[in-house]
Amino acid sequence: MASKFSVLSMKIEVETDVTAESWANREQLKQAFVVFNQASNQLSEIYHELQQQVTRLTQELARTNQELQHELAAKKTLSQQLSQLLTALPGGVVVLDHQGCITRTNPAATRFLGEILLGAAWQQIKQERLQKTDEAGEWWVIKKEAAQIHVNVRRVFIENSVSDTTGESILLLHDITEAHALREQNRRNQRLAAMGEVAAGLAHQLRTPLSTALLYAGHLADETINIQNRGSFAAKTIERLQYLEHLISNMLQFVRGEPVSVGKVKLSAWLRKLQRVMTSQMQQRQLRFVVEDNSKGASLQVNQDALSNAVINLLDNAMQIAPAGSLVSLVCEATADQVKLVVSDEGPGINPALHEQVFEPFFTTRTEGTGLGLAIVHNLIRSMQGEIWVEATTEVGARFVICLPR
Structure with missing residues (x-):
């Protein structure tokens, strides 16, 4: 009897364990379904968001493509307009690459210079078809016809502009004939x-x-x-x-x-030569003559005779009025863009009210003066694109200042 009860007890315990295990598996399955549903919902939401982002990006891409097409069309129109403008320009245009070779021209440049081959070196074209004048930036065009060379047919002014981004040079040719x-x-x-x-x-x-x-x-x-x-x-x-x-x-x-020819004048050598020429004349009049050279090796592109005549005229005036034993000086100073020549003496000086009038023809304060000396100096300096004036000074004497561009 006792053994039957034990067997029955064991059977009930086994069935109870099986039922408890089944309930545990059901709970785990439920939890798994819950997690799966949550993950599925999250994936659905993410997919929906991705669809919205794709739609938005597609729309933005379409707008960007449309804007790019508009910009491309506008640039194409602008390029056509610039091309038409380049063709219609009365002035010549020559585009050079960073090596100085021609990459583009317009009809006006061809009309000025003749047929120009793309890729040709501009320096070669300039040597063959242009002749430099005395004016900066101005050139005579050389025409060759039937083995004859015709010069001075057309006069052009050439401007050079360099692009900071591409390094290309754009030459503008203006007909100034x-x-x-x-x-x-x-x-x-x-x-x-x-x-x-x-x-x-x-x-x-x-x-x-x-x-x-x-x-x-x-x-x-x-x-x-x-x-x-x-x-x-x-x-x-x-x-x-x-x-x-x-x-x-x-x-x-x-x-x-x-017009007079111009050349390179080395100021130091020119000053030494001028000092040798004028020293003896100064000594004859018992004058001290000092030349101060602060040119620092600078030079000028001028006519040397004209420059010498102008300065000698000023020194001669100083000699005429400076008292014996006094000082006459010539000072030369140079900067990056100009040269200044100053002629000073210790004579009676010039009334400030006459500073402008002294350069007029036939104006003189001396009995034996012709009144043309300073007028000649003024014309010579102006012909060199320079300026001359009488500088006001609180000291004795006069001071004439010549300023010339380098």
Whole structure:
């Protein structure tokens, strides 16, 4: 009996364990389904968000493509307009790469220079078809026809602009043939007007020394005058005639308007030569002459004779008025873009009210002055694109300043 009860007890315990295990598995399965549902919902939400992002990105991409197409169409239109503008420009355009080879031209450039091969070196084209003038940036175009070379057919002004991004150079060619002709005509008219003004003033200037020379020459014809007095009158006649010759030479130099050739003038060498020329003349007048060279090896592209004439004229004026034993100085200073020449003396100086007037033709404060010296200097300096003025000073004497571009 006891054994039957034990078997029954064991059977109930086994069935109870199986039932408990089944319930545990069901709970785990439920939890698994819950987790699965949660993951499924999360995946659905993520998928939905991804679909929305794809839709949004697709729309943005479509808008961007549309904008790019509009920009491309606008750039194409702009390129066509620029091409049409380049073709219609009256000025020539030549585009060079960073090696100086031609990559593009317009019809005006071809009309100016003749047929230009793309890829050709611009330096070669310039050597073959252009000739430099005395004016900066201006060139004569050389035309070759039937083995003949025609120069001065057309005059062009060339500007160079370099791109910071691509390194390309854009050359702009302006036809200034007519403008140059008008400029030369204006110069001739100005010279004619100046000649008229000078002739009127010269007649007045010539009258006194010519009358004096005629008077002395008349005495030479008087047989009652002894030989010694004749010699004195002859010397005075020659002196007056030489003065007339000097006056006429100054007048011719003042009205001369022909262009002069320019070259490289090394200032240090030029100053040394000028000092050698002027020192003896200064010593004869018992003057101290000092040249201060602060040019630092600089040079100028000017006509050396014109520059020398201008400075010597100023030094000669200083010699005429400076008292014996005083100082006459010439100082040269150079910067990156200009050269300054200063001529100073210790004479009576110039009234500040006359600083502008002293450069006018026939204005002089000296009895024996022609009034053309400073006018000539002014014209010479202006022909070199320079400036000259009288500098105000609290010290004795006068100070003339010449400023020339490098």
